[in-house]
Amino acid sequence: xxxxxxxxxxxxxxxxxxxxxxxxxxxxxxxxxxxxxxxxxxxxxxxxxxxxxxxxxxxxxxxxxxxxxxxxxxxxxxxxxxxxxxxxxxxxxxxxxxxxxxxxxxxxxxxxxxxxxxxxxxxxxxxxxxxxxxxxxxxxxxxxxxxxxxxxxxxxxxxxxxxxxxxxxxxxxxxxxxxxxxxxxxxxxxxxxxxxxxxxxxxxxxxxxxxxxxxxxxxxxxxxxxxxxxxxxxxxxxxxxxxxxxxxxxxxxxxxxxxxxxxxxxxxxxxxxxxxxxxxxxxxxxxxxxxxxxxxxxxxxxxxxxxxxxxxxxxxxxxxxxxxxxx
Numbered sequence: 001x002x003x004x005x006x007x008x009x010x011x012x013x014x015x016x017x018x019x020x021x022x023x024x025x026x027x028x029x030x031x032x033x034x035x036x037x038x039x040x041x042x043x044x045x046x047x048x049x050x051x052x053x054x055x056x057x058x059x060x061x062x063x064x065x066x067x068x069x070x071x072x073x074x075x076x077x078x079x080x081x082x083x084x085x086x087x088x089x090x091x092x093x094x095x096x097x098x099x100x101x102x103x104x105x106x107x108x109x110x111x112x113x114x115x116x117x118x119x120x121x122x123x124x125x126x127x128x129x130x131x132x133x134x135x136x137x138x139x140x141x142x143x144x145x146x147x148x149x150x151x152x153x154x155x156x157x158x159x160x161x162x163x164x165x166x167x168x169x170x171x172x173x174x175x176x177x178x179x180x181x182x183x184x185x186x187x188x189x190x191x192x193x194x195x196x197x198x199x200x201x202x203x204x205x206x207x208x209x210x211x212x213x214x215x216x217x218x219x220x221x222x223x224x225x226x227x228x229x230x231x232x233x234x235x236x237x238x239x240x241x242x243x244x245x246x247x248x249x250x251x252x253x254x255x256x257x258x259x260x261x262x263x264x265x266x267x268x269x270x271x272x273x274x275x276x277x278x279x280x281x282x283x284x285x286x287x288x289x290x291x292x293x294x295x296x297x298x299x300x301x302x303x304x305x306x307x308x309x310x311x312x313x314x315x316x317x318x319x320x321x322x323x324x325x326x327x
Contacts, residue, residue, distance in 0.1 A: 006197040009082040010190040011220040018224020024272045029175045031243045044179040049218045051183020057209040058266030064192030066126035077112040084108030084314025097302040100270035107310025112318040133267030141274040144254035145281025168245040174252035181259030254278035
């Protein structure tokens, strides 16, 4: 029963992620006005499903057993972290603030473990890995966006408008790469927690992410993306600067490369953060004056607020769960 509840919580988290991250991916795919929204949806779903099989499940392993030893901690901090992470994302979403599921989840997990008095079980190297991945990816995404756009302008300087628009169809490839990166990173956070729950329950011989966990996680994400909101996605896409097809191609490629590199190393990050950073890098290279730096500052402030929000939500959720357990 506890295992089923944990899986349901993870599914709920991925549905919510579909609202935010899925909306962001859809907005990024459609921002260049080359790929229809319906086609982008199916490309993203297919790519996200293939991500764990192409890149591997190193991120799931980081989240599932390299931050907390759930085999010793048990189900309570696992459930508390999930509920707290969901609560933090919902609060941020209601406030129309972009957030990162990685920070919300890790913050909620630490809050949950703190309430249960098991801070000794925290593997700080894993927490540091998440922090390095998140902040490092923002810097790399920005730099990659600026560099790729500068190179693209040089390479396409003498390309005719008709040829250029044909080349912009490469966005189908960059969107696929972004989706694969999402499936191998953001989506794997819940896969890792479900796999940890299965391991704690004693239903498996070791930490592993079978196909059914991948299917459940991506299915929940697709559901959330199909019905979910675009408000945060519009903040990331349209309010930073006016996006043309070449801009979209460049920031999609920059974001995809950053996410795929981190995923192969097991570094959890946020595709929303990577996309926003890559957009800012492209915008800075294209026209720094047109880039709305105030919106960028608001994004950074929102990301920094996610950690304490997640911690508080995780602590509160675990406190309530313990009260229920006691009677």
